[in-house]
Amino acid sequence: MSTFSAIELLRRALASHQRALDVVGHNVANVNTPGFTRQEVVLASVPPPGSLSRFGAPLLSGGGVRVASLRQARDVFLDRQLRQARQGSAEWRARADFWSQVEAVFPEPSDVGFGELLARFWNAWQEVSLNPESLAARTSLVQQAQVLADALRQAAQRLDQVRRHLDAVATGHVERVNQIARELASVNVQIARLEVSGQAALDLRDHREQLLAELEELADVTYSEADTGELLVYLQGRELVGPGGRSTEIAVALGPGGLHTFTWPDGEGLVVRRGALSAVVGERDTQVPELQGRLDRVAQSLIEQVNDLHDDGYDLDGNPGGPFFQGTDARTIRVAFQDPRRVAAAGSWGGDGEPGNGDVARRIAQLRGSDAIDGEYRTLVAEVGVRSQEARRQVAYQELLADQVRLRREATSGVSLDEEMTNMIRFQHAYDAAARMVRTVDEMVRTLLDMVGR
């Protein structure tokens, strides 16, 4: 081994440790970067030159150190678990968010909820049955009925608003899916280009992992990695991200009823089974219409049952009652008249009239507590409560699950500053020692040169 080969060996040692220190710096710099995976250099010793020759010339010492590779402290299984946990928690968060909006539509139990208004409505009929000749009692009834009808219409409108809100969220989600698909396709191209030239595309893979996790939060995508290092992503069995920077765009169009439709290029509708998008679309297309249907049933029963009885009555001027409520459902219900004299409280109107007859008012008041009106509403509210509570509980559970996986992932892939500092000292000492050796070799060479020069 020549003196100068020693210098070459030390140069490699300096370079390798410099590289190792660079990686430490990279890790420290990314200590708070979401999704960052700790990197480490793999150092390997260099075999002595020519050691391959079978008939070994003089015994050769080793060739020093080199950076064999750069690797990530990644556990693919944990990454997948984390993505799944994040999907579950995103899906349930969307549900919990929805149900808490629905709960705001049905503020029960309270003094402003529909239940209380309904009770006051029945009481107002009782008051009219006590004093059918009193215009004050009748006016109060008409007002109370208007408040009740307003509350039903308002609840129906609020549910419409919730539905429009869900539509906007779903549209945003689908657009995000498209955007992620495009980004994934372009990251794929970069990774393939780097890796084909033998370089490690570690940070790009981190970025891709992040994109994939976000995509999985939205929808139940499946994926596989091609030999080129490209990630192929499928949704609903269709290719969302293909090889060679190809991605499929899901079309967003305004459909009937002001709601958006999501379709594949060939016109087939988008169907998502898991993730936040599936929750939002399901609520928009199934839950809200169902809630509206049940609210409508309450309104219909109220309209029909009150009108049935009212129609048989007579108002304060002896005219037959006619309908009390107009409309057919929660969106359209209104009190049919303003004039309190038209409340048909009397069950009959013989001879000179019967202003004191409150039979019909009493019979209407006795509708209180019927299964179709009060009962149906209570069942509706109770179910909203159960669903909302369930969603909240699931969110708590899923977040806990996700956090645990996050902790485990952090334990494997996270950056520990103490560890990095230790490594820094380690590499720095090695660097110092190598530098010191360079000086020693330098002195050795100088010693020789001095001898020649004398």
Add this chain to the structure above:
Amino acid sequence: MRVTLGSLTLNFLRNLHAGLERLSRLQEQLATGKRVHRPSDDPPNLPAVLVMRDAVNAVQQYARNLQDTRTLLDAGQRALQDAVQVVHRLRELAVQGANGTLQASDMQALAREVEALRGELVALGNTQVAGKYVFAGTLTDRPPFADDGTYRGNSGSLVREVDRGIVLEANVPGDVAFRGALDASEQLAGALQSGDHAAVRDTLSALDVALDRLLSAQADLGARASRVETIQARMGEFEVQLRELVSVREDADVAELVMQLRLQENVYQAALAVGARLVQPSLVDFLR
């Protein structure tokens, strides 16, 4: 397990958030005094709470109905009692008038008093409560008896629901109660004016029948009034019980909440203190 800065902060933040959430729930409950604010706060209890809230409303209304019914019944009873007194007086006058020794002028004087009493009967028949004529059947907005005693009301009943499914009539039609008395008094006045002792004596039996009618109507109203009273007492007790039940299901247990709040506050402060110490030192601090 490798512990990193990231895992420490993750844990710390999660615990901090959980503590804050519990604190805010407790504060909401304490500030409002209610345990249940939205359907999801206690779903299994919610249907019962809603039913009971409505029941409280209904009971309050029934209490009003009962009070109103009782007012009408009492007014009717008082009027009938007065009418009974009037008929007693009429009977005394009839007995006097039947006395053959009475002069024509005395008979005229008796007749005038009978007329006055008859007017009183009409006035009693036109008794009002809060603008409502109680003996007019369902024609409650005009006096049922004209000055000449003709009945202009009808035979309708004022029916009230006084408890779930229980209805009571709050009136007796005036025609039934007063007709006999009015007719007998008219008959008596006529007989006195014409000075016909025998005819005056004949009215005695009519007056007895009239008295019977009044008394039986009064007894009828009295029986209903006592029924109302019974229901009222029960309703009062029921309302207290209902409110208690609603309170148990809906109201917060303040003492327990305060204890929990204290506990949570301590936990939260401890979490903050730990967080402040935890994240500070690292190897960096010792590399000087």
